[in-house]
Amino acid sequence: MSISSVIGIDIGGTNTKFGIVDASGDIVHQGQEPTSRISSNAVLKRATECIQRLLDIAEKNDTTVEGIGVAVTGQVDVSRGVVAGGIYGKIRGWIGTPVKEFFSEKFGLPVEVDNDGNTAILGEYVFHRRDECKNMIMLTIGTGVGTGIILDGRLFRGGNGNIGSELGHMVIDPNGPICQCGNRGCLEAFVSGGAISERYSGLVCRSQKVPTRTDPDAIGKAYANGDKNAAVVVREVAEYIGTALGNACNLLGPEMVVIGGGISGIGEPLISYISERIGAISFGLSRNNLKIEAARLGTYAGVFGAATLVMSDYSSITGIDNRR
Ligand SMILES: [Zn+2]
Numbered sequence: 001m002s003i004s005s006v007i008g009i010d011i012g013g014t015n016t017k018f019g020i021v022d023a024s025g026d027i028v029h030q031g032q033e034p035t036s037r038i039s040s041n042a043v044l045k046r047a048t049e050c051i052q053r054l055l056d057i058a059e060k061n062d063t064t065v066e067g068i069g070v071a072v073t074g075q076v077d078v079s080r081g082v083v084a085g086g087i088y089g090k091i092r093g094w095i096g097t098p099v100k101e102f103f104s105e106k107f108g109l110p111v112e113v114d115n116d117g118n119t120a121i122l123g124e125y126v127f128h129r130r131d132e133c134k135n136m137i138m139l140t141i142g143t144g145v146g147t148g149i150i151l152d153g154r155l156f157r158g159g160n161g162n163i164g165s166e167l168g169h170m171v172i173d174p175n176g177p178i179c180q181c182g183n184r185g186c187l188e189a190f191v192s193g194g195a196i197s198e199r200y201s202g203l204v205c206r207s208q209k210v211p212t213r214t215d216p217d218a219i220g221k222a223y224a225n226g227d228k229n230a231a232v233v234v235r236e237v238a239e240y241i242g243t244a245l246g247n248a249c250n251l252l253g254p255e256m257v258v259i260g261g262g263i264s265g266i267g268e269p270l271i272s273y274i275s276e277r278i279g280a281i282s283f284g285l286s287r288n289n290l291k292i293e294a295a296r297l298g299t300y301a302g303v304f305g306a307a308t309l310v311m312s313d314y315s316s317i318t319g320i321d322n323r324r
Contacts, residue, residue, distance in 0.1 A: 067310030121148025242277020
């Protein structure tokens with residue numbers, strides 16, 4: 001008897017992750033490749049190879065693939081499955097790319113596409129948090145800052161062609177550094193992987209030889225080993241994230257805030273500093289019973305979330321009507 005599954009693929013700014021996810025939410029096969037950032041065509045070509053590899057595995061294992069859910073970097077017009085904006089030239093020709101049409105024509109399967117911040121929260125919420133809360137905010141901090149918001153048990157996409165939320169571009173210091181989006185002082189300008197790494201290298205430079213690795217993971221390890229510069233960076237980053245989230249909590253009053261992406265590997269000190277800051281600037285009613293936690297799904301949250309886009313069982317959460 002054949003087993004029904006779907007494919008989830010998460011095309012991020014740095015890596016493309018993919019897997020076959022079965023009906024119970026277990027990932028059966030998974031893998032990752034660097035995202036080719038040369039052009040839109042190169043990105044789609046590499047993603048096609050990854051999907052084909054999974055389809056070959058599925059066929060060998062007598063697994064029926066019922067659909068392909070795709071998470072992409074950038075803002076997405078979900079109803080058309082087209083990249084609508086927000087990538088600021090990182091991938092040439094990416095804006096306007098008809099992702100849904102491309103993969104459905106290529107593979108003859110139902111395809112749904114969403115932004116990677118939305119898919120990260122869908123993975124985390126559908127498979128781990130939906131029994132615990134109805135309102136949740138998730139920040140995924142990596143190459144950029146992805147945001148997802150669940151309101152009343154359903155992914156919030158706003159109007160305007162289902163574009164979604166961009167907490168990463170909330171201005172937290174009008175006199176701050178220029179962000180990739182062109183505004184000044186966005187959260188992303190302070191806490192993206194690149195910004196954190198640059199800040200840490202700058203501090204270390206004054207006191208000692210710059211270590212070979214300065215990514216968030218390495219900073220987390222340095223922090224654990226008592227590195228004073230890493231401690232400064234972790235504290236600052238938490239302050240910025242907590243400021244943006246404190247504002248968001250005053251606005252939405254969620255029961256749960258989740259931090260994902262490479263930075264969440266820093267773990268407890270980061271989460272408790274963020275909690276402190278949220279507590280300092282949010283109102284009592286907004287922070288009562290508020291839980292702030294690191295993501296449970298790790299870096300494959302987006303793959304799981306992409307998979308939910310083509311699982312009809314979760315259409316009341318994803319907001320995508322895909323009953324077939
Ligand atoms: Zn910005």
